[in-house]
Amino acid sequence: MYFRNFLLRALQAEDAAHLTPLLREISLSRGQPLFEPGDTIETLYFPSSACISVVTVMRDGRQIETATIGRESAAALLDAVTGQPTASRIFVQVGGSALALPAQVYRQRMSASLPLVELTLRHARASAQQAELGVGCNLAHPADGRMARWLLMTQDRVGDRILPLTQDYLSVMTGVQRTTVSLMANALKTAGVIDYSRGQLTILDREGLIARACECYPVSERQFEALRSGGD
Known part of the structure; x- marks a missing residue:
């Protein structure tokens, strides 16, 4: 199986x-x-x-x-x-x-x-x-970098560029108010990195999102790949 x-x-x-x-x-x-x-x-x-x-x-x-x-x-x-x-x-x-x-x-x-x-x-x-x-x-990095990291981590785990996410969920995940999430999502959408409409977020430019993510994402990605390969 x-x-x-x-x-x-x-x-x-x-x-x-x-x-x-x-x-x-x-x-x-x-x-x-x-x-x-x-x-x-x-x-x-x-x-x-x-x-x-x-x-x-x-x-x-x-x-x-x-x-x-x-x-x-x-x-x-x-x-x-x-x-x-x-x-x-x-x-x-x-x-x-x-x-x-x-x-x-x-x-x-x-x-x-x-x-x-x-x-x-x-x-x-x-x-x-x-x-x-x-x-x-959460202590060291600005909210927009954390949000980019979290979206990338979620895409890695789901295995799809289309993520059914509401702003309420994004607020919980990033630890900031919903109004701040809305501003950050709109900035990413304007830059052509994501599309966002009615609770569905689509990652259009993964490399652009990586460029905006905080320094923690490469660490998270290495951990993820280690589990994928069965290594430590």
């Missing part, structure tokens, strides 16, 4: 033989909630074309994204394998397909497979690095 998801594609043959029959193909809708803070992760979601957002919810209701998970990995992987409740809100950012697996099945297989433990740790490490990079990026 061919997997679009990089983690599943990197499974050793014996691990794949145990897990593949229990995978269930599902369709995820944009905005669909998966987990709330305090939830135990009962199901692992391995996106194929969907993109999942992990956000921290502040006391006043504000949401700040800490991770974006697409075809390179699985959502809430570390919480699932440790059996600990998640501290984040996790929802579908871009609708699409995914494969679902009971978390208990994955944990049981890990207890019998050192290669699966090593693969899981590599992916958990990549998620932690993404969160760390995001903290530094």
